[in-house]
Amino acid sequence: MRITRRSTSAAGLAAAAAILAATFTLAPTSTAASITPVAVAVQPGASSNVKLDGSRIVLGDAAAAIGAAAIRQRSGLAELVPVRFGTPTSAVVVGYTTGTPDGTSAEVDVRAWLNDRWSEWTSVRSGTPTALAGASDHVQVRIIVLAPPTGAKPWVGGVTVAPTDKAAASRMSLQAAPLKSHVFATREGLVGGTTANGHVIASRDHFVALPSRRGLSSNGSGTYSVKVCTATRCAFEPVWDVGPWNTKDDYWNPSSTREMWQDLPQGKPEAQAAYQNGYNGGKDQFGRAVANPAGIDLADGVFWDALQLADNSWVDVTYLWTGDGGRGTVSISSGYLNVRNAPNSAGAVVGMAGKSAQVPVECQTTGESVTGSQGTSNIWLRVNPGMYVAKAWISAGSFATC
Structure with a gap:
């Protein structure tokens, strides 16, 4: 399934930041009474199909559209500016x-x-x-509003966030290595459509969709x-869409922390279990035959x-985000970066890395100057x-020598 959205202009959201600042604040609690409230506003570049109505974030005017799995829905997303606490919580x-x-x-979400x-x-x-995935002094809030093809518009308002010591231990944490x-894999296509984070799909585009918003990049x-x-090639791509089939199937997480289908083993999508084993009557979360x-x-x-x-x-x-390890970010303005089988431009292309994608780094070596x-x-x-990318196009620190 793919949820469609239309981006709200950055200028419009930026103009309303002052309005939000009075309402979207870091509010102290009894366990953190000395904390000074910190103003928070919507991040214009990380929001799509939302409008600001005073202190409320309201679903925008984009019409519902048919996604990859033929679910019609109006939807909007807004990420708020991250806030910092005085100490980790x-x-x-x-x-x-x-x-x-x-x-x-x-x-x-947070x-x-x-x-x-x-996290x-x-x-x-x-x-x-x-509970957070670990102690941190830096958190962020996200809002998602969904509606049928026609009718009223949902909204969220009066958002505050504060540290507390009154929560059970988190069940979510980084693994030693990513799952x-x-x-x-199926091909999404839908050139000219809009992804769940507001990206307009281009010809020969570079991104993937996963069936849960928990791992959706802005x-x-x-x-x-x-x-x-x-067996012979790899792609490194950002997650910019939601689907296929489900929207609450974070199957990469341990069974006990999955949004739905907690009786399935980690790493097995619900659609796979439904198709192969008749799980959930062979249907997805919307009751459709998989x-x-x-x-x-x-x-x-x-x-x-x-x-x-x-x-x-x-x-x-x-x-990649489910485990620890060295990372770099593809720093190109559009398109993709070639992945080669040797540290030089004469090496055979054995894959590609999309714009803004993170790449796991095993080690670094010297090669052709780029x-x-x-x-x-x-x-x-x-x-x-056997796969290399030129560091001249990767935002990253230094790594051990291969």
Whole structure:
């Protein structure tokens, strides 16, 4: 499934930041009474199809559209500017009010900055302590509003966030290594459509869709990225869409922390279980008969060019944000970066890395000198056995020598 959105202009959101600042604040609690409130506003570049109405974030005017799995829905997304606490906290209390008439819904999520990267998004209930994936002094709130094709518009308002010591230990944490699973991949296509984060799909585009918003990157970001490999090629791509089939199937997480389907093993998509084993009566979360076992959708550039697939196929997917390890970010203005089998431009192309994608770095070596967005360098990064990218195009620190 793919949820469609239209981006709200950055200028319009920026103009309303002052209005929001009075309402979207870091509010002290009895356990943090000395904390000074910090103003928070919507991040214009990380929001789509939302409007500001005083202190409320309201679903915008974009019409419903048919996604990859033929679910029609109006939807909007807003990320608020991250806030900082005076000291690290292991839990927060997020307060807010909502209006959800006529079958609409509103969700508020939070995430924490840990080990130099963002944790996965976690849904929160207003006024209820929510444990973070680890102690952090840097958190962010996200709002998602959903509605049927016609009718009223849901909204969220009066958002506050504060540290607390009154929450159970988090069940979400980084693994020693990112999860890798063997899943069925389908081609998304839909050129000219709009993804769940507001990206307009281009010809031969580079991104993927996963069936949960917990790992959805904002438009232009690679915070949540995957490595997708066949026997001979790999693609490194940001997660910019939601689907296929489900929207609450974070199957890469341990069973006990999955949003739904907690009786399924980690790494197995619900659609795969439904298709192969008749799980849930062979249906997805919307009651539709599952016609294939897909656990990931690939944009055309990933499908045809990076992986050179001719048909839907089984692939190995590594969900890079679920584990620790060295990382770099592809720093190009558009398109993709070639991945080669040697640290020079004469090496055969064995994959591609999309704009803003994170790439796992095993080590670095010297090779051909290249000039790119990060300057001129003869350093190449090994991102998979036998696969290299020029560091001149990767925003990253230094790594051990291969």
